[in-house]
Amino acid sequence: MSVLPQHLLNGLAVGSLYALLAIGLSLTYGVLRIINIAHGGVYMIGGMLALTLLAVMRLPPLIAVTLTILACAGLGVVFERFAYRPLRGANVIVTLISSLGLLLAMENLARVIWGPLPQPFPQFLPLHIYRAGPVVVTNLQVLVIALTLVLMAGLQWVLRKTTLGLATLAAVQNARGARLLGINIDVLAMAIFAVGSGLAGLAGVLEGLYLTSVDPSMGQMFGLKAFAAVVIGGMGSVAGTFLGAYLIGLLEALVAAYVSAGLRDVITFALLVLTLMVRPSGLLGRRVDRA
Amino acid sequence: MTALLDLMFGPYALTLLILVSVNTTLAASLNLITGYAGQVSIGHAAFYAIGAYAAGLLFKTFGWGFWLTLPSAALMSFAAGLVIGAPSLRVEHDFLAIVTLGLGLVVQGLALNLEFTGGPYGIAGVPRISAFGREFGLWGYAATGVALAAVTLLVVYRITRARPGTALMAVREDPLAAEVIGINTSRYKILAFATGALFAGAAGSLYAHYATFVGHDSFGLGTSIAIMSMVVVGGLGRLWGPVVGAVLLTLIPELIRFTAAYRMFLYGLLLVVTMRYMPQGLLGALAQRKPR
Amino acid sequence: MMPLLSVRGVTVRFGGLVALNTVSLDVREGEIHGLIGPNGAGKTTLFNAVTGLVRLAAGQVLFHEHSLAGLRPAAVAALGIARTFQTPRVFRALSVAHNVEAGLHTRTREGMLDAILGTRVSARERARTRAVVRDLLAFAGLADRADAQAGSLALADLRRLEIARALAAEPRLLLLDEPASGMDQADMREMMAMIRRVHDRGLTLVVIEHNMQVMMRLAERITVLDHGVKIAEGAPEAIQRNPVVIEAYLGRAAPVA
Numbered sequence: 107m108s109v110l111p112q113h114l115l116n117g118l119a120v121g122s123l124y125a126l127l128a129i130g131l132s133l134t135y136g137v138l139r140i141i142n143i144a145h146g147g148v149y150m151i152g153g154m155l156a157l158t159l160l161a162v163m164r165l166p167p168l169i170a171v172t173l174t175i176l177a178c179a180g181l182g183v184v185f186e187r188f189a190y191r192p193l194r195g196a197n198v199i200v201t202l203i204s205s206l207g208l209l210l211a212m213e214n215l216a217r218v219i220w221g222p223l224p225q226p227f228p229q230f231l232p233l234h235i236y237r238a239g240p241v242v243v244t245n246l247q248v249l250v251i252a253l254t255l256v257l258m259a260g261l262q263w264v265l266r267k268t269t270l271g272l273a274t275l276a277a278v279q280n281a282r283g284a285r286l287l288g289i290n291i292d293v294l295a296m297a298i299f300a301v302g303s304g305l306a307g308l309a310g311v312l313e314g315l316y317l318t319s320v321d322p323s324m325g326q327m328f329g330l331k332a333f334a335a336v337v338i339g340g341m342g343s344v345a346g347t348f349l350g351a352y353l354i355g356l357l358e359a360l361v362a363a364y365v366s367a368g369l370r371d372v373i374t375f376a377l378l379v380l381t382l383m384v385r386p387s388g389l390l391g392r393r394v395d396r397a
Numbered sequence: 398m399t400a401l402l403d404l405m406f407g408p409y410a411l412t413l414l415i416l417v418s419v420n421t422t423l424a425a426s427l428n429l430i431t432g433y434a435g436q437v438s439i440g441h442a443a444f445y446a447i448g449a450y451a452a453g454l455l456f457k458t459f460g461w462g463f464w465l466t467l468p469s470a471a472l473m474s475f476a477a478g479l480v481i482g483a484p485s486l487r488v489e490h491d492f493l494a495i496v497t498l499g500l501g502l503v504v505q506g507l508a509l510n511l512e513f514t515g516g517p518y519g520i521a522g523v524p525r526i527s528a529f530g531r532e533f534g535l536w537g538y539a540a541t542g543v544a545l546a547a548v549t550l551l552v553v554y555r556i557t558r559a560r561p562g563t564a565l566m567a568v569r570e571d572p573l574a575a576e577v578i579g580i581n582t583s584r585y586k587i588l589a590f591a592t593g594a595l596f597a598g599a600a601g602s603l604y605a606h607y608a609t610f611v612g613h614d615s616f617g618l619g620t621s622i623a624i625m626s627m628v629v630v631g632g633l634g635r636l637w638g639p640v641v642g643a644v645l646l647t648l649i650p651e652l653i654r655f656t657a658a659y660r661m662f663l664y665g666l667l668l669v670v671t672m673r674y675m676p677q678g679l680l681g682a683l684a685q686r687k688p689r
Numbered sequence: 690m691m692p693l694l695s696v697r698g699v700t701v702r703f704g705g706l707v708a709l710n711t712v713s714l715d716v717r718e719g720e721i722h723g724l725i726g727p728n729g730a731g732k733t734t735l736f737n738a739v740t741g742l743v744r745l746a747a748g749q750v751l752f753h754e755h756s757l758a759g760l761r762p763a764a765v766a767a768l769g770i771a772r773t774f775q776t777p778r779v780f781r782a783l784s785v786a787h788n789v790e791a792g793l794h795t796r797t798r799e800g801m802l803d804a805i806l807g808t809r810v811s812a813r814e815r816a817r818t819r820a821v822v823r824d825l826l827a828f829a830g831l832a833d834r835a836d837a838q839a840g841s842l843a844l845a846d847l848r849r850l851e852i853a854r855a856l857a858a859e860p861r862l863l864l865l866d867e868p869a870s871g872m873d874q875a876d877m878r879e880m881m882a883m884i885r886r887v888h889d890r891g892l893t894l895v896v897i898e899h900n901m902q903v904m905m906r907l908a909e910r911i912t913v914l915d916h917g918v919k920i921a922e923g924a925p926e927a928i929q930r931n932p933v934v935i936e937a938y939l940g941r942a943a944p945v946a
Contacts, residue, residue, distance in 0.1 A: 192673050198491045199437060200676040203629055206622045207668030214661035337495060372506035378499040383484060386492055552805050559804035560797055567791045570780035577740060579766035579795035579858055588801060
């Protein structure tokens with residue numbers, strides 16, 4: 107029988123996946139004002155690519171995962187350079203449609219290559235189960251949550267202590283001001299997409315491990331929820347993005363367990379709408395200046 | 398005579414025509430909201446859904462046919478537009494895009510999960526349109542679709558060349574200035590949403606009686622963005638834009654059927670390329686060519 | 690005689706900043722009333738307060754004895770108050786004529802249903818609109834550019850267009866925000882002539898201007914603001930010699946004489 111702490115744990119694990127995905131979205135939106143629906147597609151490609159590298163090419167897990175992350179980072183950079191950069195400054199509708207085009211292209215290419223059905227993901231981590239009272243904890247859950255927290259801490263460090271990181275924070279606060287200070291937006295954009303997409307790829311791999319299967323449609327909804335996390339947590343705040351991601355993860359776990367599994371999706375998007383109506387800057391967001 | 402026409406306009410062509418006219422109606426209705434009134438709305442499928450589900454549910458509950466569900470669905474969507482348009486009074490642009498995106502997903506989620514909408518199974522057995530005791534065939538549907546699209550375009554035309562249209566465009570161009578010259582921007586934003594919703598709802602009821610089935614699948618974010626794409630590709634804020642966009646984006650996937658599995662992949666790329674080189678839409682690009 | 694516009698103890702706050710502090714002034718019907726003060730004095734804020742664009746923290750504004758409290762800007766406009774902006778806010782993508790037509794919104798009555806059904810109201814209003822727009826374009830000297838895109842106009846023409854659009858609503862009070870700024874001598878003379886012609890049509894004007902030359906020639910009475918407070922009020926000559934006023938300006942850039 108499932109207990110509250112069990113649900114919370116599951117919520118944290120899924121929340122971690124949302125967080126990894128949401129970071130890219132948060133930075134992209136914060137600095138470049140791009141609502142990157144295609145991001146979910148990169149996440150999906152990460153999962154599918156890792157599947158091939160592990161199951162078909164039988165590469166050692168560490169190499170497969172590294173290659174996946176790098177490939178996804180590269181994909182993000184390509185998208186930025188060829189799809190988004192030319193549209194910089196264009197209105198939100200145009201970038202949205204372009205973004206959707208990318209997502210459609212990725213999803214359907216994936217369907218061609220891997221087929222439309224979910225495929226079992228190689229569970230290259232031997233499963234260990236621990237018990238903490240009535241709660242069942244798997245090493246996988248621990249891995250996902252811990253890895254995310256470590257990465258996020260690392261990201262915060264990079265943002266606060268490196269030049270590029272500070273430039274990013276500055277640009278999130280005030281993009282025009284950042285430009286005036288001589289910050290090279292092109293380099294920044296590339297870096298943001300590389301890091302965000304790399305993390306998305308990693309999230310895809312973790313999803314495969316945690317939820318045991320991957321399929322070409324897994325990106326769309328997940329990407330949208332990650333975006334909801336960004337908005338709820340507060341645009342322009344990396345810490346807010348985490349908060350939003352874990353909040354959604356937990357909320358969904360609770361709603362699925364105690365109310366109805368189906369309303370799980372509705373609750374997230376309803377919360378998104380509510381946030382924008384009541385407190386557009388989100389939980390931790392500050393007023394972000396328009397570029 | 399009909400035989401000859403059937404040769405030229407066989408079932409396949411008629412089916413496409415039905416699709417194009419439904420899409421034109423959807424795109425034209427969205428054009429009023431986003432193109433003329435400047436309110437970004439990427440949840441337009443919600444109105445389409447509400448219209449379709451209204452038709453399905455009215456049939457299930459009262460046994461109504463198309464001629465009764467059409468005006469009812471339109472009115473219900475109109476009411477929905479009043480509600481869903483409300484956020485536009487508080488947020489603009491990016492934020493409005495996200496809110497409407499969220500609302501669209503909420504509506505779809507509700508359709509999927511509520512019992513009375515049939516849940517994941519939707520509503521089946523919606524009757525075909527019939528008049529004078531005879532069920533419509535493809536010709537009937539095509540005629541109805543074209544009529545609906547024509548009415549929608551006519552209404553948009555009449556609105557936009559007159560005082561209300563001027564008010565909408567003023568709201569689009571500069572809401573503050575519009576307000577200062579006496580235009581109640583709140584009223585016009587809501588009116589734009591509600592009127593656009595009305596026609597999308599009408600399209601929804603037509604769809605319900607055509608497909609004879611209403612399922613949550615057809616009303617997701619992809620649909621909303623597809624509709625928006627048609628408006629943009631044709632040219633935002635241009636009267637014939639929705640027609641051009643609907644024709645192009647409905648026919649092109651059909652024309653490239655020969656590419657089989659890669660069809661939607663290419664379609665996706667097409668969207669990216671079009672936004673890159675022609676963000677003002679086809680009619681917008683053509684207008685720019687004309688010497689001033 | 691009742692003032693047309695009565696600002697009484699108006700205070701406006703933006704966060705911690707007090708933009709207007711218990712400001713009171715009266716504008717008599719038919720006068721050209723000047724509003725001057727160093728940059729940041731609160732002049733435009735006063736316009737915003739009158740037209741309902743900012744909330745009053747205290748005080749009230751009466752137009753024709755009618756309180757404007759809580760009215761949205763569109764309602765204030767409908768009552769007969771029009772304004773222009775320092776940087777003209779015209780509808781750039783629309784044509785010059787269409788801009789003026791937009792200004793007619795409060796004086797025409799064609800609703801959504803009228804437009805859709807093509808009722809007789811529609812046809813009548815449309816004809817009247819065309820005539821009024823034609824007249825106003827002629828008044829503003831823009832008749833030859835009726836179909837040009839508003840965004841393509843030069844600054845002086847943009848200002849004239851904004852005034853023409855404002856006049857379309859048949860206002861009784863027109864608030865002009867720095868109508869002469871950024872203009873050369875020739876344009877300035879034309880603008881002053883236009884302002885006088887607007888005045889001749891029977892409107893009451895309140896004009897914000899930094900250019901003292903313009904202000905002295907146009908205004909009958911002048912109110913001076915500094916740091917959100919009224920520091921002087923009176924005839925132009927008196928204001929020009931008022932030591933408090935001079936002091937306020939010497940602290941910043943001297944007024945353009």
